[in-house]
Amino acid sequence: xxxxxxxxxxxxxxxxxxxxxxxxxxxxxxxxxxxxxxxxxxxxxxxxxxxxxxxxxxxxxxxxxxxxxxxxxxxxxxxxxxxxxxxxxxxxxxxxxxxxxxxxxxxxxxxxxxxxxxxxxxxxxxxxxxxxxxxxxxxxxxxxxxxxxxxxxxxxxxxxxxxxxxxxxxxxxxxxxxxxxxxxxxxxxxxxxxxxxxxxxxxxxxxxxxxxxxxxxxxxxxxxxxxxxxxxxxxxxxxxxxxxxxxxxxxxxxxxxxxxxxxxxxxxxxxxxxxxxxxxxxxxxxxxxxxxxxxxxxxxxxxxxxxxxxxxxxxxxxxxxxxxxxxxxxxxxxxxxxxxxxxxxxxxxxxxxxxxxxxxxxxxxxxxxxxxxxxxxxxxxxxxxxxxxxxxxxxxxxxxxxxxxxxxxxxxxxxxxxxxxxxxxxxxxxxxxxxxxxxxxxxxxxxxxxxxxxxxxxxxxxxxxxxxxxxxxxxxxxxxxxxxxxxxxxxxxxxxxxxxxxxxxxxxxxxxxxxxxxxxxxxxxxxxxxxxxxxxxxxxxxxxxxxxxxxxxxxxxxxxxxxxxxxxxxxxxxxxxxxxxxxxxxxxxxxxxxxxxxxxxxxxxxxxxxxxxxxxxxxxxxxxxxxxxxxxxxxxxxxxxxxxxxxxxxxxxxxxxxxxxxxxxxxxxxxxxxxxxxxxxxxxxxxxxxxxxxxxxxxxxxxxxxxxxxxxxxxxxxxxxxxxxxxxxxxxxxxxxxxxxxxxxxxxxxxxxxxxxxxxxxxxxxxxxxxxxxxxxxxxxxxxxxxxxxxxxxxxxxxxxxxxxxxxxxxxxxxxxxxxxxxxxxxxxx
Numbered sequence: 001x002x003x004x005x006x007x008x009x010x011x012x013x014x015x016x017x018x019x020x021x022x023x024x025x026x027x028x029x030x031x032x033x034x035x036x037x038x039x040x041x042x043x044x045x046x047x048x049x050x051x052x053x054x055x056x057x058x059x060x061x062x063x064x065x066x067x068x069x070x071x072x073x074x075x076x077x078x079x080x081x082x083x084x085x086x087x088x089x090x091x092x093x094x095x096x097x098x099x100x101x102x103x104x105x106x107x108x109x110x111x112x113x114x115x116x117x118x119x120x121x122x123x124x125x126x127x128x129x130x131x132x133x134x135x136x137x138x139x140x141x142x143x144x145x146x147x148x149x150x151x152x153x154x155x156x157x158x159x160x161x162x163x164x165x166x167x168x169x170x171x172x173x174x175x176x177x178x179x180x181x182x183x184x185x186x187x188x189x190x191x192x193x194x195x196x197x198x199x200x201x202x203x204x205x206x207x208x209x210x211x212x213x214x215x216x217x218x219x220x221x222x223x224x225x226x227x228x229x230x231x232x233x234x235x236x237x238x239x240x241x242x243x244x245x246x247x248x249x250x251x252x253x254x255x256x257x258x259x260x261x262x263x264x265x266x267x268x269x270x271x272x273x274x275x276x277x278x279x280x281x282x283x284x285x286x287x288x289x290x291x292x293x294x295x296x297x298x299x300x301x302x303x304x305x306x307x308x309x310x311x312x313x314x315x316x317x318x319x320x321x322x323x324x325x326x327x328x329x330x331x332x333x334x335x336x337x338x339x340x341x342x343x344x345x346x347x348x349x350x351x352x353x354x355x356x357x358x359x360x361x362x363x364x365x366x367x368x369x370x371x372x373x374x375x376x377x378x379x380x381x382x383x384x385x386x387x388x389x390x391x392x393x394x395x396x397x398x399x400x401x402x403x404x405x406x407x408x409x410x411x412x413x414x415x416x417x418x419x420x421x422x423x424x425x426x427x428x429x430x431x432x433x434x435x436x437x438x439x440x441x442x443x444x445x446x447x448x449x450x451x452x453x454x455x456x457x458x459x460x461x462x463x464x465x466x467x468x469x470x471x472x473x474x475x476x477x478x479x480x481x482x483x484x485x486x487x488x489x490x491x492x493x494x495x496x497x498x499x500x501x502x503x504x505x506x507x508x509x510x511x512x513x514x515x516x517x518x519x520x521x522x523x524x525x526x527x528x529x530x531x532x533x534x535x536x537x538x539x540x541x542x543x544x545x546x547x548x549x550x551x552x553x554x555x556x557x558x559x560x561x562x563x564x565x566x567x568x569x570x571x572x573x574x575x576x577x578x579x580x581x582x583x584x585x586x587x588x589x590x591x592x593x594x595x596x597x598x599x600x601x602x603x604x605x606x607x608x609x610x611x612x613x614x615x616x617x618x619x620x621x622x623x624x625x626x627x628x629x630x631x632x633x634x635x636x637x638x639x640x641x642x643x644x645x646x647x648x649x650x651x652x653x654x655x656x657x658x659x660x661x662x663x664x665x666x667x668x669x670x671x672x673x674x675x676x677x678x679x680x681x682x683x684x685x686x687x688x689x690x691x692x693x694x695x696x697x698x699x700x701x702x703x704x705x706x707x708x709x710x711x712x713x714x715x716x717x718x719x720x721x722x723x724x725x726x727x728x729x730x731x732x733x734x735x736x737x738x739x740x741x742x743x744x745x746x747x748x749x750x751x752x753x754x755x756x757x758x759x760x761x762x763x764x765x766x767x768x769x770x771x772x773x774x775x776x777x778x779x780x781x782x783x784x785x786x787x788x789x790x791x792x793x794x795x796x797x798x799x800x801x802x803x804x805x806x807x808x809x810x811x812x813x814x815x816x817x818x819x820x821x822x823x824x825x826x827x828x829x830x
Contacts, residue, residue, distance in 0.1 A: 057121065062114040062216055064130040066206070067144050069321060071104035071463065071723070073203025074134050078110035080229045081207060085114050085216060088225055094119045101498040102461035103491065104723060105321050105390055107142070107293070114216050128152055130214050134189070134206050136160075137320050139169060140272045142293055145176040151183070153213050157202060158186040159418065162257040170271040177261055184259040185213060190323055192255055196247040199728070200323070204230065204245045208252035223249060237726075237781060238788060275316040283316050290500040291317055311512065312505030314459040315388075322391025324414040325424065328382045330368040332403045333411035335380060337448035339395035341697055342733050344466040346458035346473050346503075347389040348412075350451045352378045353434045362426040374443055383431040385459070386417060386424040392465035393730035398694065436508065440569040444478060445705065447697045456480035456512045460503040462495035465729025467720035467736075468640040469495065470693050472611065474700070475638065476504075479607040479708055481511040482571070484534075486518060486527025488612025488621060491647040492640060493517045520616045524624035524637065527610035531635050537602035544596040545603075551593075552584060565605040566709060578603050607708055610637045614655035615645040618674050622654075626679075629686050629713050636707050636714045639676070642722040644782075650724045657744070658804060659797035660782045662724075668786045668797050672804045680715045681750045681762070687714035688750040694733030695719075695740040696747055699765045703749055710753065719745045726781020735779070742776035743769030743805040746812055764816040769809060773802045 057063065068074020075097055086093035091114045098109040111125040127149040134157045138144055148154060154177065158165050165186050177184055187209050189202035211222035230245045274288040286302050289295055326348060340350045352375045358367055370378040393414050401411035436454050443449035457476035462469045468491060487493050496503065497517055506512030518526035542561055549557040560577050564570050578600055585597040617625055617639040628635060644662050645651040652665035654674040661668055680686045687710040689703035707714035719739060721732040739745040747766035755761040777783035777798060787794040
């Protein structure tokens with residue numbers, strides 16, 4: 001298969017000699033094109049790359065390829081480099097950028113050219129004279145040096161210094177460095193970023209090192225241009241951000257070191273396989289090749305002809321992108337379960353189990369006795385998945401258990417990953433082998449109990465610290481083994497169902513969520529169709545059951561039709577009855593029995609969830625959402641409210657609060673946020689809840705369970721902090737508390753069932769605001785940048801926003817009081 005041209009070739013024995021012949025023919029036809037021929041074995045589809053020495057670009061063209069991680073700033077720095085050269089020198093500049101399917105933690109590859117002549121290359125760089133690897137873990141998983149030409153410069157962001165880094169490289173990397181005679185440099189960019197207060201933003205450091213090594217500009221001129229670009233890029237964010245970036249530039253050159261390359265390979269460690277060796281065949285043959293960045297080499301015949309892909313494949317993609325990971329300290333732990341509850345990636349798990357299971361535990365596996373009467377005699381463990389954790393630190397932020405002997409230590413603490421990696425890998429593998437708890441015995445109404453349930457949404461590609469995924473994970477734990485999801489295109493579709501891997505998975509019984517994706521404008525109707533179809537199938541099954549009652553038994557049929565399915569125990573009992581029914585039907589030869597066998601599973605109650613962001617619910621899909629709310633049918637709508645179009649670049653939506661800066665609202669949004677919850681409450685037949693998982697976890701669980709148990713439409717508005725808000729995502733959960741305490745996001749539940757019983761349907765679950773909106777807002781860049789760029793307008797909008805909050809809170813208080821008075825009045829009449 002020829003990459004770069006419109007040529008296809010299929011042959012079981014495609015040798016380099018044959019490739020050379022094909023290449024000669026292509027060169028004669030299109031002499032200015034650069035072709036790379038890749039050989040793919042028909043059995044394993046493993047790339048056996050053969051790349052002839054052929055390039056049409058002169059040596060005076062700088063060809064740089066940078067491998068980075070989404071959110072580390074690599075792409076932004078590369079774009080700035082193109083601007084610096086293109087706008088301030090006589091050189092021509094070009095940039096191409098390749099992204100994978102993940103959100104902020106995805107792999108990015110920047111291809112940058114600088115030339116004294118106009119650049120006519122319309123293809124990615126395959127012969128680079130500069131390669132920058134901005135993530136040390138990439139060298140274990142990606143062949144980053146395959147694009148390096150002989151004599152090129154290789155810059156590696158490394159936690160190891162120039163004396164020790166060589167022995168930390170895989171054997172294949174050492175071989176390429178020696179064979180290609182690469183000039184090898186290292187810089188500990190993450191240490192510099194931490195020291196100056198930039199967190200994980202290493203772009204400034206790496207960009208400075210590139211200009212210092214490449215010679216595209218004189219060093220002093222390059223530094224001046226970089227600082228000028230920093231002013232243009234970050235000027236609106238305040239003087240503090242500027243000074244941190246300037247400090248990173250100044251520190252970068254002092255930390256840049258050349259590595260003296262030995263004459264021979266010393267490493268006995270090989271590059272890791274893209275997926276584990278025990279992965280299923282399809283995962284190894286197809287998904288593994290895509291994960292390795294070589295998906296272009298796969299023939300069409302490698303893919304499923306019907307387009308279906310297996311679920312639960314995110315567990316095979318061990319990205320290992322975290323710099324630090326949470327390590328559990330059992331003696332300090334209170335076993336509250338909050339760390340697992342808030343984890344955006346299900347990378348922290350909690351299990352209770354029989355102590356006898358510890359006989360085969362690896363060295364270093366941690367376990368303590370369970371606290372509580374519900375599982376007395378059991379042990380418990382909180383375990384991190386070290387290669388799946390993104391290192392966001394949210395778990396540490398919410399941990400309430402403090403070490404009384406060591407200051408600033410908690411029951412879970414962020415530690416350097418490399419120091420704990422091998423031990424935690426072994427521990428997590430053993431942890432997964434421990435049996436799952438019996439769901440019928442778990443007190444799922446508590447935070448601790450809910451986290452004993454297996455998540456059926458795991459290791460997604462969402463941004464580190466994502467505010468949306470904890471809600472999605474929670475519904476997968478509570479209802480996942482019988483759940484159908486209609487998902488609106490947006491962030492939840494990118495981290496939820498984008499290939500090559502999917503985080504939606506199944507339990508050990510093979511049951512799990514059925515996930516489907518639709519467009520913004522019709523997702524509510526799409527999910528509504530699920531409910532109609534399920535109801536129709538159940539009705540058909542009931543009719544067939546009644547007709548077969550004489551053969552099956554009247555009592556048995558009556559139990560199947562009328563059985564309560566509210567609790568886990570009742571659902572388990574119904575599943576047993578359905579299994580018994582299917583066994584009986586398999587022995588019957590009538591047409592009705594055969595038809596009933598095809599729809600018998602519809603007798604187990606399904607849970608339909610329509611999921612999407614505020615762009616779908618408040619804006620583009622609102623008409624359909626309103627229609628479904630008015631339908632009276634049993635569907636649950638979950639709105640992951642970030643207050644902005646997060647997936648498409650941060651455009652304002654009707655959920656964007658007044659005063660926030662966003663695309664199409666660069667001067668601060670002038671209008672107040674739409675009150676979608678009260679619009680739904682006005683029907684009187686819709687269960688409505690507004691929740692913030694980080695502010696009140698118990699209220700969140702209660703709202704989800706009440707909504708799912710309601711046999712009409714339910715709407716849950718879930719506050720979801722986003723990287724677009726301009727906050728430290730490590731504190732996203734504690735920030736939710738401030739959102740609630742300021743009155744910006746009041747918590748409430750409206751349950752129509754209580755009104756029918758003469759009760760109190762509207763419950764205000766949060767207290768009267770204790771801090772001002774201004775104090776809350778200035779902790780988010782989306783509000784703070786307006787106060788710097790236009791102070792007078794910011795103050796005016798903040799005042800109006802505070803008035804919005806006061807008016808809304810007063811209305812909610814009145815509504816709650818009226819409901820209480822009605823309930824008391826009805827009680828007296830009764």
